[in-house]
Every structure is written in structure tokens, then in C-alpha cells.
Amino acid sequence: MESAWPSKAWGWALGKKYQQARRRSLWHENLQLKETQMRKMIAAMKVSLDGKFQGPEGYADWVNGWSEDYDLVPQIDACLLGGQMYRGYEQYWSAMRDDPKGPSLMTGTLPTEGERAWSKGIPDLPHYVFSRTMTEPQWSNTRIIRSFEDIAGLKTQSGKDIYLMGGGQLVRTLIDMGFVDELRLITYPVIAGGAHSLFGYGETRHQAELVMVRDLGSGLVRSDYRFMPQQ
DSSP: OOOSSOOHHHHHHHHHHHHHHHHHHHHHHHHHHHTSOOOOEEEEEEEETTOBSOOTTSSOTTOSOOSOOSSOGGGEEEEEEEHHHHHHHHHHHHHHHHOTTSOOTTTSSOOOHHHHHHHHHGGGSOEEEEOSSOOOOSSTTEEEEOSHHHHHHHHHSSSSEEEEEEOHHHHHHHHHTTOOOEEEEEEESOOOOSSOBSSTTOSSOOOEEEEEEEEEETTEEEEEEEEOOOO
């Protein structure tokens, strides 16, 4: 006798179809919002030559400084990042604010001038953390958001643009959903290998316009892209 309950495979397929349909719905809603005046969301990350955003240690160990090097400060007044990234981010910058002359937690080297400048400006920037499990962030300027609808709401609020910091999975997802307007990358001259590719698992093709390329020296290249409207 056949079971009256759907099989696990059927349930999984149905769940995946629902998620895809919900993403399409949010993508169309975001496209409609873009037709009105709204804040831009700018993703900015430091990646390897093969597009990796982190190594086996859980972070991009080839990066020698985590300052904001994308010329974003004048045009943003909010930061958005994922819950997994926020835990390390909060610890890293709190330690630097407490001891700006001490060695970095990640690199073991002294902070750069850019890092010290960013650490001083952090308290003045509202931070939004996308997480379904985090409850109490340590920083008073941090608010937890639970849904993609909340992210869409951020873009409709008045203010300057939003800095999407990461992690890589969140950036990739929000690009796929059409939330990201610009992408700024600093590429390091190293092939990292392994998993954690920024673009390896995208579900949708996205056309982008190259806005600017800059040689930063020491083999680093910055490239800025603007995403074209989807047809």
C-alpha cells in the first residue's frame, strides 16, 4: 500500500520550487522599486584572482588589510552584512578600537592607517545584520533583520547608499535577487583554489557595465561594475 504522505524527494522539490518562485517575486518587486528614486546597494569585496572570497581558515588570508578601500565612505550611511561574517567583524574591529596600536587579530601585523580610520568611523554607521538566529549584537549601532523583505525595506528608506560588506554567500544571493546595484572588487594576484567562489553557484546571468579599473600597485587591481537592468 502506498503511503498517503509525499515522499521526501517530492517535498524537497516542492520546497525548492517555492523558494525559486519567492525569489522571482522579490526580484520583480525590487525591479519596480528601482524605477523610483531609492538608495543604491553597493557590494564591495576583496577577492583572489580565481574569484574566491575566503580561504580554508574562514577568511581571505591573502588580504593584508581590511580597511574600506573602495571610496565608499562619502556616499554611504549604512552597512549590511551576514550573521556569520558579523561575529568575526565585531570581534576584529572592537579589538582594534580598544587597542589601535596593537597587532591585528587576523594578520598579526599592526593595523594600517586605513584600518584605524575605519575603526574610528564604525560607531557612526548603522549596521544591519541579516540573520535568523542571532539575538543580541554587542554594538549599540547594530540592528538584526530577518527577511529579504526587510532588506528591500532598507533600500526604500531615505538616506545615502548601503554598503553590502559580505559575506560572500549573502552577496551572491542578493545579486541573484536583483538587490545589488553596483559591485566593487579589489583583486589580489593569487589563485586561492578550493571552494568559496563568489560567483560559482549563481542561478541567474547578470549583465554588468565596467565603470572603472584602477591599478592599486603590488599587483592589486580595483574594478567597479554597475549591473544592467534585467529584461
